[in-house]
Amino acid sequence: MTDITVLSLDAANSQDRSAFVDLGRRFSAQVPHFVPQMRSEQIxxxxxxxxxxxxxxxxxxxxxxRGGKPVGRISAHIDHLALTIPPEQGMGPGTGMFGYFDADDAEVAKALLAKAEEWLKAKGMTRVLGPISMSIWEEPGLLVRGQDHAPMIMMGQHPAEYADYITACGYEPVKRLDTYELDISCEFPPLVQRIVKSGERNPRIRVREVELDHYQREIEIILEILNDAWSDNWGFVPLTEAEVAHTGKKLRPLVHPELNRIAELDGEPVAFMLTLPDVNDLFAKTGGKLFPFGWLRTLRWLKKPRGAGMRVPLMGVRKRLHNSRLASQLAFMMISEIRASAAGKFESQRGEIGWILEDNQGMIAIADTIDSRINREYLIYGKQL
Incomplete structure (x- = not known):
């Protein structure tokens, strides 16, 4: 590794940020089924x-x-909220992370990981998880299965050899995250239809569309339920008020009322399902660019993403209802309504749900019941420092 130099960048410096992002874009362009993303969003x-x-x-x-030419990149980061999470939930005191991992070869990977570990250790960390780029809510995990098709919105696409690079440096898999795909042009199995009809007859239950006229209120409701519903999950880190506001603003152009639901029980919001049209369908055609001509196609697509794939990145039911028949009933009711809207109004055929933790038995049961199947697997690795 004598000819490899690892340079520290300053995220507050615009030139350093651009160099870091542009190098990542160079690596991404070499990956099969690559879909170019908007550079401004990555910056x-x-x-x-x-x-x-x-x-x-x-x-x-x-x-x-190497020889003065960039051959890899990595981030090292410490999420202070993650440090407060109980260790049995995957994070906890002493846990640092690495992310945005790209390397030309195993030698470069070794140098990058060593540098990230050195930085984390100097700050008192005793353990490292990754890749997590950078918040657990952004792009967690390394793609280890599913490189044979393009990723959906907000999902990473990584070369198969990266897994070998990471494990060669002493890392072991800690948690697997799966995505499930399904044909949403087809009706759900009779069992699901019976469960949905039973819920529709229950006067205590109301499943409604997200109201765009009260968008900020709706986003706050959804993310408040999310923080409660996921609070015992592996890897959970609560979203802050600033992150809630930021997330809501970023997602607003992609939110269609027909594709998003909030479920109420006795008038109280207790569950939600968020569905996003796969903007990668658009980026594949525009090259991830708005100019000179992409802006018009983007505006048309955002208004009605006809035929787009649909991804369910987030759903949740309040924790007090977990492990109850009502929780699964609410989930099936929301899924059923959204599937009908996606297939009908938007003429969509393909749906994807995830990420789902490998041991989240409740969500796995729902995914199995609607005849979906695992199509992508991501791994988060760990190592003691």
């Missing part, structure tokens, strides 16, 4: 003043050079 994710993750995290960016 914002590593901008301390624009990504509220930085308000509760320490972040260091690195680029590796």
């Amino acid at each position: 914002e994710l590593v901008h301390p003043d624009k990504n509220p993750f930085f308000q509760h995290a320490d972040v260091q960016l690195f680029i590796a050079q």
Whole structure:
């Protein structure tokens, strides 16, 4: 590794941010089924003043050079909210992370991981998890199965050899996250239809569309339920008020009332399902660019993403209802209504649910019942420092 130099970058410096992001874009373009993303959005994710993750995290960016040429990148970060999570939930005291991992070869990977570990250890961390780029709510895990098709919105696409690079440096798999795909042009099995009809007859239950006229209120309801519903999950880190506001603003152009539901029990919001049209369908045609001609196609697509794939990145039921028949009934009711809207109004055929933790038996049971199947697997690795 004598000819490899790992340079520290300053995320607050615009030139350093651009170098870090542009190097990642160069690597992404070499991956099969690559879909170009909007550069401005990628810059914002590593901008301390624009990504509220930085308000509760320490972040260091690195680029590796060989012979003066960039050959890899990595981030090391400490999420101070994650440090407060009980260790049995995957995070906890002493847990640092790495993310935005790209490397030309195993030697570069070794140098990058060593540098990230050195930085984390100097700050008192005793354990490292990754890749997590950078918040657990953004792009967690390394794709280890499913490189044979393009990723959906907000999902990573990684070369198969990265897994070998990471494990060669002493890392072991800690948690698997799966996505499930299904044909949403078909009706759900009779069992699901019976469960849904039973719920529709229950006067205590109301499943409604998200109301765009009260968008901020709806986003706050959804993310408040999310923080409660997921609070015992592996890897959970609560979203802050700033992150809630930021997330709501970012998702607004993609939110169609017909594709998103809030379920109420006796008038109280107790469950939600968020569905996003796969903007990668659009980016594949525009090259991830708005100019010179992409803006018009983008506006048309956002208004009605006809035929787009649909991804359910988030859903949740209040914790007090977990392990009850009502929880699964509410889930099936929301899924059924959204499926009908996606297939009908938007003429969609393909849906995807995830990520789902490998041991989340409740969500796995729902995915199995609607005849979906695992199509992508992501791994989060860990190592003691």
